[in-house]
């Protein structure tokens with residue numbers, strides 16, 4: 001059944017699948033010492049600057065957790081939004097491996113300084129975890145975007161408080177496409193210290209990168225990754241996928257398609273159901289009456305995000321077709 005459940009539900013982009021197959025020739029050294037991995041690491045430097053160090057891991061949760069582990073001690077804390085993936089959907093892995101998460105009220109999915117200030121308390125108090133990191137998700141869990149100015153404001157506030165900045169970029173390239181900026185303009189240039197760079201949700205089979213932008217932080221990462229059982233042995237297959245992703249700006253084409261489909265969906269649904277957030281990436285949050293949800297779900301997969309309001313998440317992907325959206329919308333209208 002096709003649907004709008006998640007960008008994780010789509011398959012592997014054909015160019016990336018081909019890259020996997022092309023890499024499947026002969027032997028290559030393992031654990032990151034192969035030629036493709038070295039080439040890929042250079043490519044990350046061209047996008048993020050000379051000091052950037054990219055480390056591959058298997059999934060997004062590991063990217064986040066190991067990013068935090070490299071930035072904070074177990075008695076320190078990281079400010080995240082109440083709705084962040086780290087806070088809601090990582091089974092306390094960040095707290096198990098790294099340190100305390102402090103959930104901050106989100107506004108349109110985002111952190112704001114007035115809400116952060118409320119939690120920046122009890123410095124030096126031995127009974128309380130000490131603030132060390134802020135983590136912002138770009139694009140956010142509800143498909144909104146921080147503008148470059150908003151990121152700059154947050155990083156400036158963080159630096160003024162001696163805090164480090166993490167960015168959960170599980171869908172990072174969607175933000176790059178929508179804000180028409182370079183990767184470094186959204187991160188390195190604004191003072192982001194560590195980025196979780198997503199691949200899987202944008203067409204890879206598996207594999208994410210932790211991009212350490214602050215050179216002071218990267219030196220122990222390889223040990224931390226190994227301890228967490230996240231060092232891939234046949235690294236060339238993650239590298240091959242990322243090389244294809246960057247080649248001829250494939251990542252931009254994927255992001256563009258995915259985000260443009262969400263815009264199209266928004267246009268089709270507007271005036272028919274309530275859309276709860278600005279549609280700025282590849283997801284929409286629509287309130288659909290309960291009896292309709294039941295019927296729609298018989299033909300299309302999607303998640304009910306809020307069981308009280310019947311807010312549903314509809315997510316587009318690199319392989320979403322206009323026909324999928326037209327079919328869903330027509331069916332919805334026929335049920336109204």
Ligand SMILES: Cc1ncc(COP(=O)(O)O)c(C=O)c1O
Pocket residue numbers: 059060061062064085086137140141168170171200
């Ligand atoms: C914003 C965000 N961060 C991190 C993750 C974690 O990714 P994974 O499921 O690969 O661990 C997800 C997955 O949905 C996500 O949406």
